[in-house]
Amino acid sequence: MAASDPTGIVTAKAGASAAVSIENAEGGMSLKDALNGTEPDSDNIFLAAQRGDLQVVRELIESGKAKATDRDEQNITPLHWAAINAQIATCKYLLEQGAEVDAVGGDLVATPMQWAARNGYVYVIQLLIAHNADPTISDSQGFNTLHLVTHSSSVMALLYLLHQPIAIDSQDSVGHTSLMWAAYQGDVLSVELLLKHGASVHARDDQGMTPLHWAVVRGNKTCIRKIVEAGADMNARDNAGKTARDMAVELKAIGAYRRALEEGGMGEDGGRKGKPFNDRNTRFAILILPAIFLYMIFTTLSILPWYTGVPLAGAEFFGMHHIVTRVLLNHKSYTDNVTQSPYFSGIITGSLVWVGFCWFTRLVHNTEGYAFTHLAFAISFLLCAYNFFRAITLDPGTCPKPANDAELKDIIEELASTGRLNGSTFCIYCVARKPLRAKHCRVCDRCVGRFDHHCPWVWNCVGVNNHRQFICFVLTLVIGIGLFDYLTYAYFSSVLPPMPDDPLGNSTMIADTMSAVATMALSEGDMPTTPPAPPTISSSCFLPAPICAATAYDPFLFVVAAWASLQLSWTFVLVASQLWQIARQMTTLEVSNLGRFGYMGGRGGTSLSGQQGHTHNAGHEGHEHTHSHKHGAGGCWGFILNILGLDRFTKGKAGEGLARASTAANPFDLGIIGNCKDFWTTGHELGVEYDRLYDVPVEGFRATRERRLAEQRERGEEYGARRKGKGLLMGLGIGRSNAGYQPIRMDDQV
Numbered sequence: 001m002a003a004s005d006p007t008g009i010v011t012a013k014a015g016a017s018a019a020v021s022i023e024n025a026e027g028g029m030s031l032k033d034a035l036n037g038t039e040p041d042s043d044n045i046f047l048a049a050q051r052g053d054l055q056v057v058r059e060l061i062e063s064g065k066a067k068a069t070d071r072d073e074q075n076i077t078p079l080h081w082a083a084i085n086a087q088i089a090t091c092k093y094l095l096e097q098g099a100e101v102d103a104v105g106g107d108l109v110a111t112p113m114q115w116a117a118r119n120g121y122v123y124v125i126q127l128l129i130a131h132n133a134d135p136t137i138s139d140s141q142g143f144n145t146l147h148l149v150t151h152s153s154s155v156m157a158l159l160y161l162l163h164q165p166i167a168i169d170s171q172d173s174v175g176h177t178s179l180m181w182a183a184y185q186g187d188v189l190s191v192e193l194l195l196k197h198g199a200s201v202h203a204r205d206d207q208g209m210t211p212l213h214w215a216v217v218r219g220n221k222t223c224i225r226k227i228v229e230a231g232a233d234m235n236a237r238d239n240a241g242k243t244a245r246d247m248a249v250e251l252k253a254i255g256a257y258r259r260a261l262e263e264g265g266m267g268e269d270g271g272r273k274g275k276p277f278n279d280r281n282t283r284f285a286i287l288i289l290p291a292i293f294l295y296m297i298f299t300t301l302s303i304l305p306w307y308t309g310v311p312l313a314g315a316e317f318f319g320m321h322h323i324v325t326r327v328l329l330n331h332k333s334y335t336d337n338v339t340q341s342p343y344f345s346g347i348i349t350g351s352l353v354w355v356g357f358c359w360f361t362r363l364v365h366n367t368e369g370y371a372f373t374h375l376a377f378a379i380s381f382l383l384c385a386y387n388f389f390r391a392i393t394l395d396p397g398t399c400p401k402p403a404n405d406a407e408l409k410d411i412i413e414e415l416a417s418t419g420r421l422n423g424s425t426f427c428i429y430c431v432a433r434k435p436l437r438a439k440h441c442r443v444c445d446r447c448v449g450r451f452d453h454h455c456p457w458v459w460n461c462v463g464v465n466n467h468r469q470f471i472c473f474v475l476t477l478v479i480g481i482g483l484f485d486y487l488t489y490a491y492f493s494s495v496l497p498p499m500p501d502d503p504l505g506n507s508t509m510i511a512d513t514m515s516a517v518a519t520m521a522l523s524e525g526d527m528p529t530t531p532p533a534p535p536t537i538s539s540s541c542f543l544p545a546p547i548c549a550a551t552a553y554d555p556f557l558f559v560v561a562a563w564a565s566l567q568l569s570w571t572f573v574l575v576a577s578q579l580w581q582i583a584r585q586m587t588t589l590e591v592s593n594l595g596r597f598g599y600m601g602g603r604g605g606t607s608l609s610g611q612q613g614h615t616h617n618a619g620h621e622g623h624e625h626t627h628s629h630k631h632g633a634g635g636c637w638g639f640i641l642n643i644l645g646l647d648r649f650t651k652g653k654a655g656e657g658l659a660r661a662s663t664a665a666n667p668f669d670l671g672i673i674g675n676c677k678d679f680w681t682t683g684h685e686l687g688v689e690y691d692r693l694y695d696v697p698v699e700g701f702r703a704t705r706e707r708r709l710a711e712q713r714e715r716g717e718e719y720g721a722r723r724k725g726k727g728l729l730m731g732l733g734i735g736r737s738n739a740g741y742q743p744i745r746m747d748d749q750v
C-alpha cells in the first residue's frame with residue numbers, strides 16, 4: 001500500500017527530475033535540430049536565447065524576423081530558454097520587448113520562473129518577479145515556484161521566494177509542503193530557513209505524513225532535531241498508523257533518530273532530559289568546579305610520590321570531566337560539545353586562583369629582595385584577571401538584525417537586485433545581512449563583527465569588541481607566568497641551601513634545613529598548606545637533585561608552577577600569531593580561510609569586486625559553509641589542537657593562506673602602524689563600524705575617510721571637536737561613531 005511505502009514519493013521525485021531532464025534533452029535536441037536543419041542558427045531566437053546571445057536576439061527582434069512572444073513546437077517561449085540558462089541580460093531584453101512573463105509551455109506546462117526555480121537561479125527569479133511573475137502558479141505536477149526552489153536546494157533562492165506573496169505551507173498535488181520536501185531531501189539549511197519563516201510542522205500530506213515523518217525517511221539527524229525542536233508532535237500517526245519512530249525502526253534510521261533527540265537534549269519520547277540544576281546554576285557550578293578539582297589534583301601530586309600521585313591525579317581529572325559532561329550537562333558521551341559551557345574558562349579561573357594563592361601565601365613573604373618583580377607580577381596578575389573577565393562578559397560585536405519583516409524584505413530585495421545575495425553577504429542562520437569580515441558563530445548562534453575565532457577559554461567569541469581585551473589577557477598571562485616562574489625560582493633558591501658537591505651529604509643537610517624552615521613557618525602560621533618536610537629525599541626520585549629538593553620542600557608550589565609553565569607553550573604561540581595578524585590586519589578566520597576563499601570569504605584568487613559581482617547560483621555557498629566545519633585534523637590530537645587554538649596551522653589550507661597573505665590585496669591594510677592603530681580603536685583608523693560594514697568603498701577606505709574628514713572640517717571646527725571626544729571614547733570601547741557610509745557603485749553586470 002502506498003501509505004506504508006515511504007519510497008512512493010521517491011518515485012514521484014524521480015519522475016519530476018526525469019521530466020526536467022527530458023526537457024533538457026529536448027532542449028538539446030532542438031539545438032541539434034537547429035544546427036543540422038535548414039534554418040541557420042542565427043535565425044533561431046530560441047537558440048540565441050538559450051545561449052544568451054543578446055546581439056542575435058536583438059537583431060532578430062529588431063528586423064522583425066522573430067518576436068519575444070514566439071513559441072517553438074513545444075509551446076516554449078524564448079524567455080523560458082533564457083531563464084533556464086540564467087541569461088539575465090537576455091531575459092531583461094525579452095521582457096522589455098513584451099515577452100509574456102507567465103507564459104506556460106513545455107511538457108510540464110510551466111512558466112519561465114518555474115524553469116529558473118528548478119535550478120535555483122535567484123537573480124532570474126528576482127527579475128521575473130520584478131516583472132510581476134506569479135509564484136503561485138502550479139505546473140502539471142502540482143508544484144508551484146516555492147516547491148521547485150526547495151527541490152533545487154538553493155537556499156538563497158528559497159530565502160528570496162519566502163519573502164514573496166506565496167503561502168509557505170502550500171501543498172503540491174499530493175499534499176507535500178515545501179518543509180516536507182526539504183526534510184525529505186535532508187537540506188538542513190532549507191529546513192531551518194522554512195521553520196524560521198513559520199512553516200508548519202503539523203502539516204499533513206495525503207498519506208497523513210508530517211514533516212517529521214519525511215525527515216525520518218531521509219534519516220538526517222539535524223533535520224529531525226530541528227523539526228522536533230520546532231514543536232513537532234512526535235506521536236503523530238500517518239494514515240497507516242505509524243509514528244515517525246515506527247518509521248525510523250522500519251527504515252533502519254533509528255540510530256539517527258536517537259542521536260537527533262539526544263543532541264537536542266531530549267529523551268526518546270521528546271521530553272526534556274533533566275539536568276541536576278537549572279541553566280544558571282549549572283553554568284556557575286561548571287565555572288567553580290575546576291578550581292576545586294585543580295586543588296585536589298595539585299595536593300594529590302604534592303603529597304604522594306609521583307608513581308602513585310600521577311595516576312591518582314589523572315583519575316581526579318577524569319572525575320572532574322565526568323561530573324561536568326555526564327552529570328552537570330547530562331551528555332551521553334564524554335566527547336560531546338562542552339564549548340557552550342564555561343568549562344574551559346573554569347580551568348583558567350582555577351589556575352588563576354591557585355597561582356594567586358601560592359604567590360600570596362609563599363612568595364611574597366620569602367622573597368623580599370624582589371620588590372619590583374612582585375609589583376610587576378601583581379600588576380600583570382590583576383590585568384590578566386580583569387581582561388579575562390572583560391573578554392568573557394563583553395559583547396564580542398554582535399551584528400544587528402533587521403528590526404522587522406519590511407526591513408528584511410528590503411535588504412533581500414536590494415542584495416538580489418544587485419546580484420549579491422549569497423552566503424558571504426547574508427546569514428541564513430540569523431536571517432540578517434552579514435557584514436564584511438563577520439562570521440556566524442555556531443556555538444553562540446550569532447554573527448560577530450570582525451570575527452577572529454570562538455575561544456572556549458574565554459567562553460565567548462573573539463570579535464571586534466573584545467579582541468583587545470583578549471590580547472591583553474593572553475599577553476599579561478604570558479608575562480605573569482614568566483614572572484611567577486622567576487619568583488618561584490628565587491623562592492626555592494633562597495629557602496634551599498646551595499647544593500654541596502657530595503651527593504651523599506645533601507639529603508641530610510637539606511632535610512635539616514627544611515625541618516628548621518618548616519618549624520619556623522608553622523610557628524608563624526602563615527604557610528598553612530605546606531606539609532611538614534619529609535625526613536629524606538625519596539630515593540625513587542628521578543629528577544635532578546635541586547628540583548627534587550624543591551618538590552620535597554614545597555611540592556604544592558612546585559606543581560602549581562609546573563602547571564602554569566605548561567600553559568606557556570600554547571599561549572606563547574597564540575600571542576605571537578595574534579600580534580602578527582594584527583600587524584597584517586587579518587583575523588584568525590581570514591588566515592585559515594584565505595587559501596580557500598580569498599579575502600572576505602569570497603572565492604580564492606578573485607578580486608573583491610569580482611566576488612561581490614558574481615551572479616549565478618550563489619545559494620550553494622551556504623552549504624559549502626556548513627561542510628567546511630568538518631575539515632581539520634581528526635581525532636584526539638585534532639581536538640587538542642582545536643582547544644589550544646593551534647589548529648589554524650594544520651587545518652585546511654592555512655599554509656596556502658599564509659603564503660597568499662603576502663600577495664593578495666587586502667583592502668583593509670593600512671601598513672603595520674595603521675593596522676595596530678585600527679585594531680586598538682576597533683576600526684576608527686579606517687573609519688568603519690565592523691558590525692555594520694557591508695561594502696568596501698570604490699575609492700578605498702583611506703580616501704573615503706580623508707574625504708569625510710575634509711567635509712567635516714568644512715562644516716566647521718565645532719563639529720570636529722565633538723568628533724574628537726567621541727573618538728577617544730571609542731578608543732576605550734565606550735562610544736560609537738556614526739557609520740557615515742557612502743553606498744558603493746556596483747558592477748552592473750547583473
Ligand SMILES: [Zn+2]
Pocket residue numbers: 427428429430431439440441445446447
Ligand atoms: Zn549569523
Ligand SMILES: [Zn+2]
Pocket residue numbers: 441442443444445453454455460461462
Ligand atoms: Zn562564539
